[in-house]
Amino acid sequence: MPLVKGGNIAGDAFVQVADDAEISADGAVLVSAARLLADPEALLRRAGPTGVVWPNNHDVALLAPWLSRLAAVALVFPSFRDGRAYSQARRLRERFGFSGELRATGQVLRDQFAFMLRAGFDAFEVKKQSDAEAFAAAAKRYSVFYQPTGDGRVTALHRRTQLRHSESAGL
Amino acid sequence: MYAYDEIDRTLIHERVAEFRDQVKRRLAGELTEDEFKSLRLMNGVYLQLHAYMFRVAIPYGTLSSAQLRRLAHVARRYDRGYGHFTTRQNIQFNWIKLAELPDALADLADVGIHAMQTSGNCTRNITADQWAGVAPGEIEDPRIWAELLRQYSTLHPEFSFLPRKFKFAITASEHDRAAIKVHDIGLRLHKNAAGETGFEVLVGGGLGRTPFIGKTIKPFVPGRDILSYVEAILRVYNQYGRRDNIYKARIKILVHELGIEKFAAAVEEEWLGMADSALTLEDADIEDIRSRFFYPAYEKLPQMPDELIKAAHDPKFEAWRRNSVTPHKVTGYAIVTLSLKPVGGPPGDATADQMDAIADLADQYSFGEIRVSHEQNLALPHVARRDLPALWRALDRIGVATPNINLVSDIIACPGLDYCSLANARSIPIAQELTRRFANHDTANLIGRLHINISGCINACGHHHVGHIGILGVEKNDEEFYQITIGGRADENAAVGTLIGPAVPYGEVADVVEDIVEAYLALRARPDELFIDTVKRLGVEPFRERVYATR
Numbered sequence: 067m068p069l070v071k072g073g074n075i076a077g078d079a080f081v082q083v084a085d086d087a088e089i090s091a092d093g094a095v096l097v098s099a100a101r102l103l104a105d106p107e108a109l110l111r112r113a114g115p116t117g118v119v120w121p122n123n124h125d126v127a128l129l130a131p132w133l134s135r136l137a138a139v140a141l142v143f144p145s146f147r148d149g150r151a152y153s154q155a156r157r158l159r160e161r162f163g164f165s166g167e168l169r170a171t172g173q174v175l176r177d178q179f180a181f182m183l184r185a186g187f188d189a190f191e192v193k194k195q196s197d198a199e200a201f202a203a204a205a206k207r208y209s210v211f212y213q214p215t216g217d218g219r220v221t222a223l224h225r226r227t228q229l230r231h232s233e234s235a236g237l
Numbered sequence: 238m239y240a241y242d243e244i245d246r247t248l249i250h251e252r253v254a255e256f257r258d259q260v261k262r263r264l265a266g267e268l269t270e271d272e273f274k275s276l277r278l279m280n281g282v283y284l285q286l287h288a289y290m291f292r293v294a295i296p297y298g299t300l301s302s303a304q305l306r307r308l309a310h311v312a313r314r315y316d317r318g319y320g321h322f323t324t325r326q327n328i329q330f331n332w333i334k335l336a337e338l339p340d341a342l343a344d345l346a347d348v349g350i351h352a353m354q355t356s357g358n359c360t361r362n363i364t365a366d367q368w369a370g371v372a373p374g375e376i377e378d379p380r381i382w383a384e385l386l387r388q389y390s391t392l393h394p395e396f397s398f399l400p401r402k403f404k405f406a407i408t409a410s411e412h413d414r415a416a417i418k419v420h421d422i423g424l425r426l427h428k429n430a431a432g433e434t435g436f437e438v439l440v441g442g443g444l445g446r447t448p449f450i451g452k453t454i455k456p457f458v459p460g461r462d463i464l465s466y467v468e469a470i471l472r473v474y475n476q477y478g479r480r481d482n483i484y485k486a487r488i489k490i491l492v493h494e495l496g497i498e499k500f501a502a503a504v505e506e507e508w509l510g511m512a513d514s515a516l517t518l519e520d521a522d523i524e525d526i527r528s529r530f531f532y533p534a535y536e537k538l539p540q541m542p543d544e545l546i547k548a549a550h551d552p553k554f555e556a557w558r559r560n561s562v563t564p565h566k567v568t569g570y571a572i573v574t575l576s577l578k579p580v581g582g583p584p585g586d587a588t589a590d591q592m593d594a595i596a597d598l599a600d601q602y603s604f605g606e607i608r609v610s611h612e613q614n615l616a617l618p619h620v621a622r623r624d625l626p627a628l629w630r631a632l633d634r635i636g637v638a639t640p641n642i643n644l645v646s647d648i649i650a651c652p653g654l655d656y657c658s659l660a661n662a663r664s665i666p667i668a669q670e671l672t673r674r675f676a677n678h679d680t681a682n683l684i685g686r687l688h689i690n691i692s693g694c695i696n697a698c699g700h701h702h703v704g705h706i707g708i709l710g711v712e713k714n715d716e717e718f719y720q721i722t723i724g725g726r727a728d729e730n731a732a733v734g735t736l737i738g739p740a741v742p743y744g745e746v747a748d749v750v751e752d753i754v755e756a757y758l759a760l761r762a763r764p765d766e767l768f769i770d771t772v773k774r775l776g777v778e779p780f781r782e783r784v785y786a787t788r
């Protein structure tokens with residue numbers, strides 16, 4: 067399954083480890099929510115970066131105490147029709163200020179890339195190779211946006227305000 | 238109507254390009270039907286019994302004459318020459334070809350209309366009082382807010398895959414014509430004690446399998462905060478709404494299971510956490526949207542012009558005027574409702590020729606503006622009263638001047654088993670038969686206001702729960718049967734109807750309705766006691782006795 071990061075197909079620095087598997091001191095790992103919560107200090111003390119795979123029915127507020135030390139949070143789309151992780155992503159970015167990698171996993175398809183980018187995802191485990199290759203084009207599909215999210219894109223309301231200001235400045 | 242700016246135009250064309258690409262990938266086999274289904278639904282494309290059905294959004298029921306002409310063009314060019322106006326102020330075409338859909342969408346985009354989110358588990362068309370902006374006594378034009386909500390909810394990155402569909406309705410009048418209490422979110426514009434304009438927010442109303450009347454979640458949300466408050470509601474619903482059972486996935490079930498207090502507390506917590514939200518509206522933002530709405534330059538005209546006094550001698554004109562013409566906020570003007578419920582016709586249908594003719598009449602008599610009501614009729618919102626006789630003659634010629642607005646033959650009906658793959662029973666032929674039974678306008682006038690709503694299945698697209706008389710098609714041993722309720726209503730006193738007795742077969746529905754109406758005529762306290770008030774006063778029992786005594 068190709069990983070898209072920074073807009074391009076990239077190698078995955080993280081290794082997803084099973085709950086009973088041993089973890090090296092300096093490797094980049096993705097662990098389950100249960101494993102992280104069982105002993106977060108031990109995991110986060112390691113030299114290597116730690117990320118967590120967070121299910122879409124767990125409140126992301128539970129992660130708040132560890133977010134500044136987590137390198138990645140992987141959210142899950144069991145089906146592309148299950149949109150819970152969009153809310154989790156926005157809460158992580160906008161409410162809790164998470165600045166690490168926010169990864170979309172599960173049924174991640176081309177037609178959802180734009181939504182995911184806007185919700186704050188910056189890494190994508192894409193289901194189909196052809197979709198991963200089309201990432202850059204899909205990400206540019208829209209040039210205007212109605213809603214403000216934490217992604218910093220200029221929204222319609224902002225753009226209209228700017229237009230009003232430039233008009234009144236021109237008077 | 239609202240005039241798109243460059244931002245709106247860009248977005249809609251980018252959307253058409255995206256859908257064209259999706260259709261191409263589907264036809265090339267790159268997308269499975271399962272993957273494509275959600276994508277086409279979010280562009281209003283259903284697979285029905287015979288063909289693809291295409292639902293076009295008419296935001297808050299407002300159309301320009303150019304837009305209506307373009308809908309006529311779509312009906313003619315891509316369909317079979319007619320369209321069906323729906324209970325959500327949209328229009329549906331029943332015979333569209335998948336490969337031609339992108340072209341139809343592109344044609345519509347040129348005049349600023351689209352089919353975004355007319356289906357799918359996302360925010361649907363924002364509906365409003367069809368008389369918004371012209372009704373006397375309104376707080377302010379609710380369409381400004383409906384447009385802000387339309388933009389806010391269009392291609393929302395967080396809420397495009399909700400547990401289930403999500404419907405808003407908004408009104409700014411004391412008398413609710415938008416049925417806000419049976420929507421996922423109902424918004425009522427009002428002023429608080431400080432004279433500030435804001436919203437009473439209702440949540441969790443809905444029909445379908447489990448009808449609920451919406452509950453007030455917050456009595457006053459200032460206008461500037463409405464988008465962030467709505468976002469908080471949607472976020473709680475998106476995370477906690479049920480996804481295990483499609484019939485329990487609407488927000489009404491979540492509100493019911495949690496209780497309104499707990500749900501409100503969860504929303505409040507989320508909302509307070511968004512302090513200083515980028516969604517907070519500045520006055521200038523609101524004025525910007527308001528300035529893009531067209532408001533006619535009304536003339537100073539007499540309320541009783543000579544033309545009207547002269548025409549009063551024509552009883553046919555008078556019957557129509559009394560029934561279909563309603564007061565306007567400006568002296569000398571009127572709101573005219575066009576009945577899409579001719580005797581023997583399918584409710585809500587209009588031919589391409591009718592649409593073109595109505596567009597021309599709107600240009601001539603209504604500043605080029607047309608409205609669509611959730612009762613599946615049209616309206617011309619700015620008619621000079623002196624033009625009423627001439628307009629009436631023109632409307633009569635094209636068959637949209639049946640004087641039956643709000644009367645027994647002004648029936649709301651879904652397409653039913655004639656078109657819909659979900660239906661258990663036919664709706665349209667039942668409606669057609671009822672319009673024939675009550676074809677006599679004098680009798681209909683004698684009966685007075687009476688709303689009959691018909692759904693061909695439990696999904697309740699025909700709003701049967703809130704019909705004064707509600708008719709629901711069910712299937713029993715491979716036969717069409719109909720459950721009949723009375724006492725439902727969709728206005729500010731919204732209530733779900735009560736079953737009057739056992740379901741009856743197709744052939745007996747019209748007889749039962751006639752018997753109910755006869756029972757009412759016998760039971761009403763005075764000639765001006767409406768059907769709905771008689772049912773409220775007496776309950777269902779006396780009706781049941783009379784109607785089922787001989788069955």
